[in-house]
Amino acid sequence: MADSVDRPASPSKGKGKLKDFSSEFDDLDPVVTYRHIFSPTIGPKHPLRVVALCDCNAFYANCEQVRLGIDPEKPLVVAQWGMLIAVNYPAREFGISRMDKPHEAVKRCKDLIVVHVATYAEGELEPKYHEKPDAKTHKISLDLYRRECIKVVNTYKESLIGGEIEKASIDESFIDFSIPVRDELLRRFPHLKDVPLDAPQGIDTPLPSPPSSVEWPENGNLVPIDPSKFDPSDKTLTTEQVIEAEKDLIPTWHDVCLSIAAELMSRMRKAVFERLGYYTTAGIGRNKFLAKLAASYRKRNTQNILRNSAIPGFLKPMPFQKIRNLGGKLGKALAEEFDAATVGDLLSVDLDEMQRKFGESAIWVYEVLRGIDRSEVKEKPAINKSMLASKNLPNPLSSTAEGPHWIKMLTSELAIRLHEARELTPGLWPKTISLHICEGWSDRKSKQAPFPSPRTVTIDLVLGEAMKLWNEMCKEGWRKGMKITHMGVSFHGITWAEEGQRAIETFLMAAPSRPVLTKDRARSVSVGVRDTSVEPARDVDIDDDSSYSFTCPRCKKEVSVPRKTLAECRNVSGENGDLASELQGNALAALKQEHEDFHFAQDLMRENRPIITNNTASGSGSPKRPVKKQKKGGQASEPAGIAKFFIQKGKT
Template sequence: MSRFKKRHFEALKDPQVAYLSPLAVIAHIDLDAFYAQCEQIRLGLSREDPVVCRQWNSIIAVSYAARKFGISRIESITSAKQKCPQLICPHVATYKKGTTHWDWYEEPNPAEYKVSLDPFRSESRKILKVFKNYCPWAEKASIDEMFLDLGPFIYREALRYFDELSEDAIGHLAADDPLPALPIIPEHVRWTGKVYGSPPKPSDWDDVFFMLASMYLDKIRQALLDEMGYTSSAGLAVNKFMAKLGSGMNKPNNQTIVPNSSIQEFLTEFSIKDFWGLGGKYGQRIIDSFNVPEQGSIPYLRNFSVQQLQEKLGDEEGTKLYNLLRGISASEITARIDIKTMQSVKQFGSKGVKTLEDCKQWLRVYSADLRNRVFDLDAETSTIRRPKRITIGYRLYRDKTSIHHDKQMQCPSLQSKSLEPDEFLEELYRLSVELLQQVIDTSEHAFFPCSMLSLSLGSFESASNNVIEGFFQKGTKTNKLKEDFKIINTNDSNDNNNDEDDSEDDLFVSDSESQLKCSRCGLTLEATKMGEHNDWHYAKDLQQGLTGSLSIPSSKPTKRPQSSNRKPPSPNKKSRNDQSIFKFFTKN
């Protein structure tokens, strides 16, 4: 008999809960050197041509052909050409000051031009469309990354290949009854790609499902190559966290499968700072708190009990880290894009802009940039959403001191869904000039020279009656499961947040204005904290509803916790309970 239960398999057919099953199959696809590939394809070059994508005199992407010459993103164009005289160095698209359309210019001057990411966003949308043709349960993680939930596909494929899983064979089983033992696997069902460790002989249904998924994932990536010319790398695992780590392991143009039996060993290949969301200050806080060595950080941190982690990090963060160190995570694939702000900005350096006319010309560029992104988002999400406010931000340098302020105003005239793109641009430009004049008139300091100027749109609301919030139909049974096992962004990361920023340095900025109410305990928290709070609930549900429950084995046995009926703590309150996660479903 299998160690998996009937309900684990049945869950795969429902996209809203498939990711919670121990049989879940999640893919992460990462485009190889995306910006460089975009330019290579635009210029009709081959993958053997050394290409870098240039912004002013800096390199922002390096093709794999160029990397063979030792070229990296941290060097200048001059240095790169010394290493490879035949290097092809196209500049990213730019807006010329005062214009409303970007173009590709040979040698744009940063004082008179602003970078446009529109061509890359356009290609990203086309790529996502290709993926959705093969797997509608797709989530855009960033401009060059997508997640796919292959669970529903695997459910159908399993029924097609294996009579042992048909309704006739298992329909009489109770939800908690084990699945049948593995039959003989058809010869054409095989591992496709690189399997971490060595390709295991299938021992249970999870291995077979990974084999089926690896074949289909390879087909999806090949379709992208055939249709658009892009190579990609992918990871395949039981959750988004593991799949993302896997996609970067065998670049370029390859895919890595992480079987459940290999998770613990696989994670030792990485540093704690490689973990999704732990590369910045929070990751450094963990390193400092536990004196983590540079080498072997994962096995080292696994030696700490959940209580010890919670003592330093708090209940929610300690539990989250304890689980991540063991590859345990659960985060839904969702197509929802809830943009809160969009920003267009340019840094002008120490000299700054010196006249109102200069600022107005840049505001015209910003208005065009934001117009494009607003209407592109409409097309991408099949939803018309418009901003309620605009904001002018600026930075001045006076007496060696940086002064940064912003001013906002409501913009009801932009909320009409009847505005055509050019009408939206002109109205946004008019409002931005009006707001800038207010800024200049009320500034406590002389406004010119101004070293940074930005225009933002915020408080987006639906302007359409046929809003598509997601691609799943709601159902009573599914909602019941989601209520019991709701997990929101257990992998908090800036890879897929709710804001857009065209700062020429970063694509995204964070925003934590919104608050969410926990559906289980009623506690209201900032949205950015809700994922960790749900981890706490998940840990409290340890092994309930799963007699002989499945769990990913840890490198060190832990004490089984005693049940508790106490209420969940506030974000700052600490708990001493030993906690782990991986509760999937309760009995109805």
């Protein structure tokens, strides 16, 4: 049976326009069924969806306050050259904002603490806090804030099981509480776990009534349903006052979910403060858009809860140009076309009329004004595909000799960032390195080259590769009177490779006089495949290297598993002696296989035969690699190691 209310269709390309709503706001109290409760996923249209935005308060200033051990109630600002990029809340009480210059801010507050961001200087391998950094010779570094941002997000993840976290910016994260809240809801209300036998519609039967009252956390702000009942300038309005004014309100199951999410959010914010010392503000609502707006309701170390029933009263008086993506040309055009200033002014505009004036973008505007947001909370990949260090040059470069000064700083920053990324995700490495220069703001040139793969990050390595590009660029395109106003060095194609992984070319190189197993290669120990033909004695001390070595029948060389690898196996296994022996046995098996691959690659190179078939594997010209005999009643064993990439099965 169709709903009595004509609901909008989902936007889709080429499908025309949406149907109009019969009311200004849709689904403020949707029907929740057992099917919704049992759903394995909770998407944007789910009636019990709960999303939060957590924002670190004055993040850069808070980072510096923690680094310096300064009382958080002291006014502090962070400067970058001649402007402020962060102002803490005590400083804001003096009327200081990011629009002020540092010297102007000091006039407003004589006790103001001004911290300039760290900078790179020539000859220094790391950024430092210089007393008087100069934009003509130094480069800013935001590395501290990037590192602290990662710590904050990791703390969120450790404090929440089953939720989704999306880093929105360096100081903001969206958190989808829907799944953990649903799980907690079923734990607190076990009668919801089973569909009643007499349910008239089976699994599609609506849930029974929620509890008559909801327990809201004390450390939060409840957005009122009717703001007109309260003084908008009253910053002391409490949740208890709001509840008292709305005592006749019947709560919904979504209200219960919001209260549970508020409890979880309180724990996460507490963990961030106790571990890192950072103040946060959170907004909690039914989608990302409303959570973002709710976070701005009351700032500084608090959390704001926006119930569905409070959405109309919260949005209607709001200047719509404050909404993200409505503050530019589109917002100005809407204001002029419909003589509107607030969300409430635009709610009376029919969708047909809005579409005639603004096309398909009207659908998004029409929905967002009514608090509808269909975007999902998705965790972004941990691996950034690129890294960039750049500098707008206050004094344009006019000669090739001036370039190395800035290239050294840029490559130092890149090397440090790549090193830190590899500490979190071992095996990261870029495919290419690029050098960019700009003359003015339009004439842009760049040059790139493959980045070598020694798998060890050093500043000298990055600097050397960047200088090659600089020298090539100068030879090819430098002209008299050239003025470079911008320079950047970047990594691209950053991917993850398993530790110890080697390219195939390394197997086809000429053999050294003595086969050597490097320490880096020795760490590439396979613990997933067990070679039972190599079974070490149990409970053998790692100092006894002979138990984990073998003599090659071809080259007569004795090859041993490095003692460090054996020790690592013992450390991983703890007190489990059997597991330690198994890991060490696997290390020996991997070493044995690698040595066989070494001889096989040598044979390929000498015979100049990159492809061998099973039909000729035992004939003239084939590598002298041992082939396992066919078992009775079975098929021949598959080749092992690198051989399986070169052996092609013959026709039967």
